Amino acid sequence: xxxxxxxxxxxxxxxxxxxxxxxxxxxxxxxxxxxxxxxxxxxxxxxxxxxxxxxxxxxxxxxxxxxxxxxxxxxxxxxxxxxxxxxxxxxxxxxxxxxxxxxxxxxxxxxxxxxxxxxxxxxxxxxxxxxxxxxxxxxxxxxxxxxxxxxxxxxxxxxxxxxxxxxxxxxxxxxxxxxxxxxxxxxxxxxxxxxxxxxxxxxxxxxxxxxxxxxxxxxxxxxxxxxxxxxxxxx
Amino acid sequence: xxxxxxxxxxxxxxxxxxxxxxxxxxxxxxxxxxxxxxxxxxxxxxxxxxxxxxxxxxxxxxxxxxxxxxxxxxxxxxxxxxxxxxxxxxxxxxxxxxxxxxxxxxxxxxxxxxxxxxxxxxxxxxxxxxxxxxxxxxxxxxxxxxxxxxxxxxxxxxxxxxxxxxxxxxxxxxxxxxx
Numbered sequence: 198x199x200x201x202x203x204x205x206x207x208x209x210x211x212x213x214x215x216x217x218x219x220x221x222x223x224x225x226x227x228x229x230x231x232x233x234x235x236x237x238x239x240x241x242x243x244x245x246x247x248x249x250x251x252x253x254x255x256x257x258x259x260x261x262x263x264x265x266x267x268x269x270x271x272x273x274x275x276x277x278x279x280x281x282x283x284x285x286x287x288x289x290x291x292x293x294x295x296x297x298x299x300x301x302x303x304x305x306x307x308x309x310x311x312x313x314x315x316x317x318x319x320x321x322x323x324x325x326x327x328x329x330x331x332x333x334x335x336x337x338x339x340x341x342x343x344x345x346x347x348x349x350x351x352x353x354x355x356x357x358x359x360x361x362x363x364x365x366x367x368x369x370x371x372x373x374x375x376x377x378x379x380x381x382x383x384x385x386x387x388x389x390x391x392x393x394x395x396x397x398x399x400x401x402x403x404x405x406x407x408x409x410x411x412x413x414x415x416x417x418x419x420x421x422x423x424x425x426x427x428x429x430x431x432x
Numbered sequence: 433x434x435x436x437x438x439x440x441x442x443x444x445x446x447x448x449x450x451x452x453x454x455x456x457x458x459x460x461x462x463x464x465x466x467x468x469x470x471x472x473x474x475x476x477x478x479x480x481x482x483x484x485x486x487x488x489x490x491x492x493x494x495x496x497x498x499x500x501x502x503x504x505x506x507x508x509x510x511x512x513x514x515x516x517x518x519x520x521x522x523x524x525x526x527x528x529x530x531x532x533x534x535x536x537x538x539x540x541x542x543x544x545x546x547x548x549x550x551x552x553x554x555x556x557x558x559x560x561x562x563x564x565x566x567x568x569x570x571x572x573x574x575x576x577x578x579x580x581x582x583x584x585x586x587x588x589x590x591x592x593x594x595x596x597x598x599x600x601x602x603x604x605x606x607x608x609x610x611x
Contacts, residue, residue: 285606287605287606287607288601288605289601289602289605289607289608290605290607292607294606294607296606296607296610297551297610298549298551298610299606299610335553335611336611337550337551337610337611338550348611351607351611352553352611355553355607355608355611359555359557359558359561360557362558362561363500363501363557363558363561
């Protein structure tokens with residue numbers, strides 16, 4: 198039985214589509230930057246992306262933004278298809294985990310993911326000196342042939358727990374903050390432990406605006422979206 | 433009609449045997465050589481003697497003072513060495529070398545003895561907090577003239593110990609070390 202249920206809440210009313218979370222994620226997790234040509238061929242890598250939707254007709258047009266990243270499904274379609282158990286469910290962290298050094302690059306997980314949030318390394322990223330100095334030493338450097346995805350900044354979760362253990366105390370709400378949450382200027386992203394009755398995410402849920410992506414598929418995502426705009430939230 | 437020859441007959445058998453033998457040899461090589469994290473004796477810039485220091489009652493953590501608060505144990509600064517060696521054994525050859533680094537304001541280019549691959553995230557802090565002795569993994573350094581990697585720190589070595597702990601399930605999670 199896991200002690201934590203890491204949960205993210207995305208308030209679409211607050212998201213301005215500024216992409217700060219995307220940049221922070223690239224920096225924190227050593228996500229390589231693909232060239233224009235590679236992106237054209239569908240080989241871009243973004244653990245987190247902002248999907249943009251236009252609403253209405255000109256001149257009355259509105260842009261809607263939706264940050265999409267790994268939904269950390271409770272019943273993940275990516276897990277049972279991996280032949281080498283590189284994509285597996287961590288009972289301890291209650292997260293989908295990708296073990297890079299186990300991955301053999303079949304890409305089954307990416308093809309089975311309904312959210313399209315798993316990315317494949319078509320080449321080993323190269324950094325001209327001194328850019329290699331900005332790589333985060335707490336996160337593996339993935340080479341070609343390896344699948345990768347958002348981890349909810351597992352390195353920060355582990356570090357927070359190790360620090361809490363050394364201080365002989367329990368993890369508290371706010372100890373863990375993924376990079377995207379840390380930089381979000383409008384506070385649209387909230388992260389916390391849903392099993393902690395005092396945490397911020399627990400207090401925000403249930404919410405009349407809440408929904409999950411492709412909820413009907415039974416993937417049980419750990420990411421809650423709060424509807425934005427003038428969307429009718431029903432009775 | 434084509435005659436189907438047996439898979440294990442004649443020349444095919446020989447070729448198959450050779451292929452099998454070479455695969456076995458490769459597997460054996462990979463198993464016994466590349467997984468070995470112990471290294472041969474290194475030529476350190478200064479012949480630092482762990483035994484002398486330990487026998488004089490200096491605890492490991494006096495010099496490797498990162499262990500309680502950091503993933504890495506740390507190598508002491510030249511300043512820390514000079515804290516004692518401004519006065520202790522100043523005439524000895526190796527200490528003269530040390531004083532040279534101090535005067536030139538250069539760090540000592542120590543060679544790494546214990547090595548872990550880049551995808552392994554070992555944390556000294558958690559192990560010290562859990563009460564693991566330095567010697568459980570590093571061997572009896574207090575009796576080594578020159579620090580040597582005597583324990584092969586591969587994944588099996590880690591898991592053998594993790595399996596004996598009370599929170600075995602938590603310690604068997606991949607993300608404990610790989611992320």
